Amino acid sequence: MTTMVSDFEASMRKREPRAEDLIQGQTGDWEVILGLEVHAQITSKAKLFSGSSTKFGAEQNSQVSFVDAAMPGMLPVINRFCVEQAIRTGLGLKAKINLRSVFDRKNYFYPDLPQGYQISQYKHPIVGEGEIVLDMKDDRTVIVGVERLHLEQDAGKSLHDQHPAMSFVDLNRSGVALMEIVSKPDMRSADEAKAYVNKLRTILRYLGTCDGNMEEGSLRADVNVSVRKVGAPLGTRCEIKNVNSIRFIGLAIEHEARRQIEILEEGGKIDQETRLFDPKTGETRSMRSKEEAHDYRYFPDPDLLPLEFTQAWVDEIASSLPELPDDKKARLISEYGLTHYDATVLIGEGARADYFEAVAKGRDAKLAANWVTGELFGALNREGHSIEETPVTSKQLGELIDLISDGTISGRIAKDVFDSMYKTGRDPAKIVEEEGLQQVTDFGEIEAAIDAVIAANPDKVEQTKVKPQLAGWFVGQVMKSTSGKANPRVVNEILARKLGLSSDD
Amino acid sequence: MSVDQKTVRHIARLARIAVRDDELEALARELNGILDWVEQLGEVDATDVEPMTSAVAMAMKMREDVVTGTNLQREVTRNAPGAEDGFYVVPKVVE
Amino acid sequence: MSDLTKLTLAAARDALKKKEITSSELTGAYLKEMADGGALNAYVTPTVEKAEEMAKASDAKLQKGEGGALEGIPLGIKDLFCTKDVRTTAGSHILEGFEPPYESTVTANLWRDGAVMLGKLNNDEFAMGSSNETSFYGPVVNPWRRKGSDARLVPGGSSGGSSAAVAARLCLGATATDTGGSIRQPAAFTGTVGLKPTYGRCSRWGIVAFASSLDQAGPIARDVRDAAILLGSMAGHDEKDTTSVDRPVPDYEAALGQGIKGLSVGIPKEYRVEGMPKEIDDLWTRGIEWLKAAGATVKEVSLPHTKYALPTYYIVAPAECSSNLARYDGVRYGLRVEGRDVTEMYEKTRAEGFGAEVRRRVLMGTYVLSAGYYDAYYLKAQKVRTLIARDFAEAFSEVDVLLTPTAPSAAFAIGAKSDDPLSMYLNDVFTVTVNLAGLPGISVPAGLSAEGLPLGLQLIGRTFDEETLLRAAYAIEQAAGFTAEPEAWWRA
Ligand SMILES: [Mg+2]
């Protein structure tokens, strides 16, 4: 997608530059302007215009129909589900759905492009303007405009390292449905670009329209980078093609921005060009083969009628939309009183939020949030497990919290119980019972323990009478002697009485 | 609008058709002949006219998301001038 | 000429059903004609064994009183239709050695109904031509000659193999395709009936594409009834082609008997072009009289944008073809000329694989779509196309069919126009409007020129109203009583 510079400027969201986003150069501070084009593979069984399977990792050219191989006389027939997925995504981006859109041919020659053209949407995309809200780490909210979303075919794959003089072509991917989601040039730092891809991926996963798997190429980003002095007109941009991890997006932007600044500060000028990010060197380099000015000769595909559907269909799809991340976040905050931070962490994956809600239902939400985001997510991260792989079910974690709340175990003991649950998958009640971890609430037993400590430390008793805050030392000693099982509330109560302190202030 | 030899070379490059230098003049002449002739469309006022998108008015039918393809690796590669191991083989692509 | 090959398709069909003849006999007779007719260069790939096998299978069915609408009928297939495991060339060097692993929908429909394939018929390369001289496999020769001359004439194009083969009785009927006149003009040049159906009536799936928004398959046949029968089998919705229409196929043959009493026939005044030969004009006038005599009312109508049709066509068709032909790149099938790198391989393959006319159109199409020119050429042409379609819609609010000449002249000599693309393009002046508007059109032989060559009249109908078109064509055919036949010089 090429936008004229003037359109580009016009479509930019007015944003005051923030000092922390600026890059310091020799001659002053530079602002980085970023726009992203994300290619998201639609989750569908069959390709966009043929009945071939889209399964990843199949044997070369084993998922290629005569249509995908562009045999003479073959014609495209559109997959309704792919259209539905594009509409669903558009709705998820709060974007305008165009009831009439047009498929165009983008003409160029490449061995993995069998037709000699890619069927795409140029002037009339299926989805128009929308937006994505970014939740930055520093609690800032950044709104990034979505310019458009269109449907198009993926190309095949050329392998260049199989033979010194030849390239090998596999068309399994050829014709797979993609959504190209084009942002407005609204981002100002690598962190924002990364947050954008992250959020977009989250939304796509909530919607179930793209699995967001960047290693398998289901999600790829083209990053448009330009720099300018604060307040200056827009600079010339370069497009970094097909970056396939969020980390690389950050690295590519950092490198590219510095490269451009260096050139400009040395009095040079930026050539508008397509570049590639090389993860090995951490640098971007010009794509030589694309130097020849491209002239794609777009025109409406005469094999396909305009894509038209009714508002009723759009409404039907809208009614089946799941709760989206932003809505879920707002609800978690209002319904459970969570902090922004906890809510943001939870909505990152729909399954995490679902897990939390299952735990929090009917329980102390703050306690539930602490256990889910602290203990559970901590353990999952350490072990490299996804939420789907958790050995502790939400029901079990809920039961553990119940044991804390009803005083059966202390919070400290609960951590040990949790570790054991994570290792063995056993129910918390069972662990507590079998290992005798119940809190001691028996007054007599606790009183005996306290008496023993008091008897052994008369000097401390005297000190405490003067300095009541030293009572904590006695609590610790009692807990120690009861292996942590003494109910701290009961300990405090009896201790206060014995030491002659008021227990109710 | 008139097509010169440089333009013919450029179009031929876009169309991936090798053209010898000694063919350029004749090609430019032929293309200009045709272009001069189609130039008469300039007489037609079509300002508010919608371009034709399909010869016959009808709605585009859609296919269900069902895999109908079987493994056609042999069928799709058997006519290929270069094929190996189920791949199409082409002279190296320089990126 | 054997008695068997004198039969029309309808007569042969009836005789087969009554078991008066067998398909093997009939097919054998045609295979003999094909062997004798090599001088016409109508077939690029005869499929003798396949024909014999199919005929045998048909006979087995006919014997049991079974079989489809075309059971045992031997047909020729334009080499633009992909035929499974049978070499398909599109008349181009670039499809060298290509054997499709699939069958086009239209031919599959014919085989479903029992037809027998005699072979693949020559055509202009990728159907780009009006004389069948651009084929890589050499020109097809028209069976007709001028009185007292042995000059070789063109059979029209691009379906020149189909028209010549039907005229010379090298098949009982043939498939053809029409993008700007490629069925009707060759039919007019050979004294045969050529029917281009409404865009969307026949599936384009498996037909080598020239210009997708204009291409349409149809029959070339010996008479109107045969054309109606063939269309009935070729037509129909195909879910593999979303531009094919989902509506039932009428009984076209049944429409013929309905007469044209009260039919309203329009005569587009803009078709009386400057420099039109008098004999064409006279033929047209005769056609008007015949229709009147058969009970039709005739009135003049106006199609004001007619003169812009050809220039519009020569923007739209090359633009689409430049993209449609991009797939011929030496990678997956057909010719490859090796090069140092993949780009050189592409350029050499396409330079050697495409003939001069195809190259010219691909370059023209690339130019009109290229940056900065799209609006001035392609977009403008598609707008004018809307105006042309509107002209027709308006005319059809007043009349039921239109009558025009099919071509501005009779067949011309091989080589006479091959150096001048523009004069060649002008051949399609009366036919191309129909493709631009997606309408059905038919050419019916209506008389002979002073030099003894066949001339055709064209009827144009409303979208999907092939029945009315056929009724009117049948009336012309009855009135014209065209029975002339070419002398079989090619056997000598
Ligand atoms: Mg892009």
Ligand SMILES: [Zn+2]
């Ligand atoms: Zn794209």
